[in-house]
Amino acid sequence: MMEASISNLGVFSYGVAAVCWLLLFLLLLTSWRGRLQGGLIVTAVMISMLWALRAAHYASAGASGPDWWYQLLEVSRGVMWLVFLVQLLEPSLRDSGSGRWLRWVWPALVGYGVLLVGVEQSTRLSLPFDPPADAATLGHIGLAIGGLALIEQLFRNTRPHRRWATKFLYLGLGLIFAYDFFLYADALLFKRLDPAVWEARGLVSAMAVPLIAVAASRNPEWSLDVFVSRRMVLHSAAIFGAGIYLLAMAGMGYYIRAYGGNWGTTLQLAFVAGAGVLLFVLLFSGQLRAKARVILSKHFFNYKYDYREEWLSFTHTLSSGEPNEPLRERAIRAAAEIVHSNGGLLWTRREPGDFSLAATWNLNEPSVRSEPGDSPLISFMEEQQWVIELDQCEQDPELYGDLVLPEWLRELHRAWLVIPLLHGEELKGFLVLAESRAQQQLNWEDRDLLKTAGRQVASYVALLETTEALWESRQFEAFHRLSAYVVHDLKNIAAQLALVVSNAARHKANPVFVEDAFSTVANATEKMNRLLAQLRKETRIGGSVQPVALAAAVCQAIAARAARRPTPTPHIAPDDEPWVRVDQERLIAVLEHLIQNAQEATHAEGVIEVSVYSENQMAVAAIRDNGCGMDAKFIRERLFKPFTTTKGNAGMGIGVYESREFAQAAGGSLTVVSQPGQGSTFFLRLPWLENPGTADDGSEANEWNHAVESS
Template sequence: MLTTNIVALSYAAAAAAFFFLSGLLLTSWRGRLHGMVLTVACLLSALWAATVAYQATLGRPISLLTDILEILRNAGWTAFLVMLLGPLRQTEVLSPPRVKPAVVAVTGFYLLLFLVTLYSYEGLGTAPFGAMASVVGRGAMAVIGMILVEQLYRNTPAKQRWGIKFACLGIGGLFAYDFYLYSDAMLFRQVSPEIWTARGIVNALVVPLMAVSAARNPQWSLGISVSRRILFHSTALLGAAMYLLVMAAAGYYLRFFGGNWGPVLQVAFLFGAVALLLIVLFSGTLRSWLKVFISKNFFSYNYDYREEWLRFILTLSEDGHGLGERAIQAIAELVESPGGALWISSESGDCELVAHWNMPLAGGIEPVNSPFCRFLENQQWVMDLQEYDTNPEKYAAITIPQWLRAIPKAWLVVPLIQHGGLFGFVLLAQPRSRIRLNWEVNDLLKIAGRQAASYLAQQEAANALLVARQFESFNRMSTFVVHDLKNLVSQLSLLLSLTEKHKNNPEFQKDMTDTVDFSVQKMKLLLQKLSSGTSDEKSAPLPIENLLQQAVAAKLADTPKPVLEIQDPGLEVFANWVRLERVIGHLIQNAIEATPRDGQVLVHLARQDESAIIEVKDSGHGMSEEFIRERLFKPFESTKSAGMGIGVFESREYIRELGGQLEVTSSQSGGTTFRVMLPLHRQDQAVERVA
């Protein structure tokens, strides 16, 4: 019983191996007639091994069907070798004029062997002469196969043997083992059970050798193309099925040898095995590895470009997350990267972080004219940061920004090129499975970066157009406000002139006159500003300390009262007093409104190098990172019911106009700090402005 089980397992392994190789030939590799014959030979070998395993499982002896399938299997491999020898121009034994007669002779031999095999089974296997003739004939088949393998290898040019040597080893191994088996049978007048049993395992071991040669010679295979997705799911399904079969067998033996605990252990083991399978199947790392493995080993190119490009465009076009995050995701999925971040060049002359996807620790600002950005723009290369660490000369030994090197798991920098210029760049995290960056991957990332840049540039243009239209609408609204105010001023002026006729109640008239006069003057001033649209006041050197004192004093009536700290007095900046006071006052007012009555608002002035640093700190509820990035500096976006949403936007624009910067740091429930950096005024700057 034990020997029968071993025979069944040995030949079942051979059948599974040949069926798997046949499936690969039919689904993934491409070719013509050679591939058809190779596939038929593999299928015949699989059917023969499966038949032997089936009969061994039932405990039956070798039947006529098994012997016929063995002859057909050997005929298939012989036909494949003859077809490979046919195109050779020079051979020592089988030159082209002799190929056709040789084929006829081999075919006749196989027909004769087929008849001898039929005769050996006459009378239910009682023809000893026929049985021995059949054994001799099969030994002769093995000799013919070995001769063909030797001729194929010897007559193949040395430079081309790389592609066939493993096939010669595999097929030659099959025929060599058969010769050993039947030589032993002729010597001892019977087939050795041990050698026969091991024959299945030997057949299974040579399948990988044939698979390697088939991969190196795609012209052997059929011209059928199956998508990577089908092959991916088929491979995953096959692996899951094999895993479940092994686990079921293990569970059976646990039940058999486990005694009283056997059924309990079997159920627990099978449940754990199924749970582990589900975890593995839903593992992003395993799926990524399997995709890369299939692309590397079964396809000429790493990508199915049609499928990848459709997925790329669909990711960019779908709704949901912002376009920046979708662009990162679309590029990252090309190289199995789990996350990334996006920087886009802004009007300030810096590449600023605008979006991140599964990379929350990314951050930093890089000037567009820095060596790093100039290299990306001029070379348009995909930078491998790990390769840079080992070979910086390849990237002209440029200096990688420190903030970029500090980002965990940073891997690739993909430039976004728009009209020959650097629109921005994407930083990708290290992939789930190892990706070899070759010309194909680099070219695909470059093209994807250009496509993503066009989408992002279109969005930037659309946003700019929207802002322009909003400003146009705001100006149109101002025109109507001016008209209404003009009418109101006229009415109030008329009322003021009429009140002079009613002097019976001097106190009442005085209060009314003061009130109306104040309203008229205020509305006239507003009317003047709205009508002109610009201020006549010009920029000049001003003491920033005095301006802050005036801005803080204007807010002392509010609660909490702002506190002013002057660390470095006597600093001067070149700006317009009214506009800069309005900017600082707006930041202070926002801090007061965001802080509870028992909180604190602090205005701090200090010097840092050649800049005046104004910090407006509060202990209010703070803002989220998403709000700061997407809404804080966006015009016409306001969280106030009566706000117009242009205060912070106008503040940043004027500070940039002065050559400074406005930064904000905040955390929810941790307060907010606005940091205004203005260049200090020097006498030589004043001379340059006058000149």
């Protein structure tokens, strides 16, 4: 202990420290929820408070000898902070595999503290051994070094993004342990505690209190929610600022009086009076108080909302709801639940820029359902991007500048807030929310959260509108594709009828021609009826799937195209009878189209061969010609693209595309091999099916034989 008496400065120093620790203790105690880390820090702060009180009492008594209570509290304070730091380090020790040593750390620290107290009280306790003279000082240095080492390990093992929450704890406790090390190292060197260094120790301890308080408020896992009344802090800050202001003005007044000559006293009085008036104006300025309240709330207090919970609830409402709940109403409800509103309206931008009512939720529709894009309300939200509180706008209109509310909004008696929906920097729409279930005043945090939610709702609405536009586009695409298929089939039917009409003048007296004409008309009528039936069933493929002899279908397609030159020639092996399971009419139509394309690409004296065979469990129909052929780029980029044709107005450009779609839907494929000037070969491959004629009465086989013979 000190060999010289302590002055009253020590009483003031440790008294300030005791008050600071007491305030922090009360704050932590009222918010402690029973968790271990919170209990440890509360205990450490309480012991620090008792230690500061005992040190102030020790200084006031002017004692020069040892004080048992002070020594016990000082050792307990150091040990308790070390225990708290070890508990913070525990997760890192557990992850590194050193956790098994953790259970020995607390007993070791307690034993170290008991031993140090025993050494401090060796003269009183009459120990059987006589400890070294500097043993107690070295013991205190050991506690300080241990604290600094633990702080260094904690800082090293704290992830960079988490250091924001704990750096003030490290700084505060580091200040305490570093000063203790300096105090006892100096005592070890000079064989006594320096009174001035010891007296300043109380103020140094008081400096660490706000740092520890900030760290506690930033660590909810300590089960601490430090709270001080915003009104109290605002008034305290005002008084503190006023004091600093008056001191500064007094200094300026003294300077004027000292160097103002004959006018010094007059100028000093005038200056002080003017400074007092200015201070009075500032203290009663509502705008200044509002700004100060926002600054204090943002930088010195915990947030009003648990943003994790708020955002999870918000996104859950957006992404899920009642099965029949419209999506836009769900968006209104998600934003309304943040401020406990029970209704709202959603307005979205429509072409050519006006805003229209898109959805309502528990709020009556206004008399007007459209808001011009150049109205004062829209212009204000686009420029300021503010959340408009309607009551505040009515009571204090100067806050909102030149904003003029539309009449329909004034007529909504329950309307409370107008929230802009910003998508990027574009105003996508706005929400009108009904009054809250409980009367409440919005602060900066409410407004920031509502603006953020408004941006999310804007993205949600934009995505919803894009999805609806895409769905509508797909509907039109399907309709156009179906129309193209119908026109393509009608074009083929019209070509058949046109051929009959063109030959009627020359052959109308020929009975064979008349019979063929009636057959053609009957075939065209059958195709038209089939087409209408397919349209009624809203399907193009798989309308009548059945086993089909591929060779028979090829022969029917060749017969249908035999009137056009060059005439296709079938190549069918009699011992190879591949069958497929498809819609027979669609198969014949596809084969006809492929043969027609070959005829159009080949000179009248050319060759077209249609082969049928089996290959690797696939039935193959190969249509070969020696026409103009195609290059690789055309095949890759244009051949199978819908609505792409080389026939000008004579073609629709969907025949090959439709043929490939048919093959793929049946589980097969349509490929082509071609070279310019050497012709092309199309390969239609369909899943092979065993000849069903071997298991029944052979009617299908007879039909196939008849088709081959007639071709």
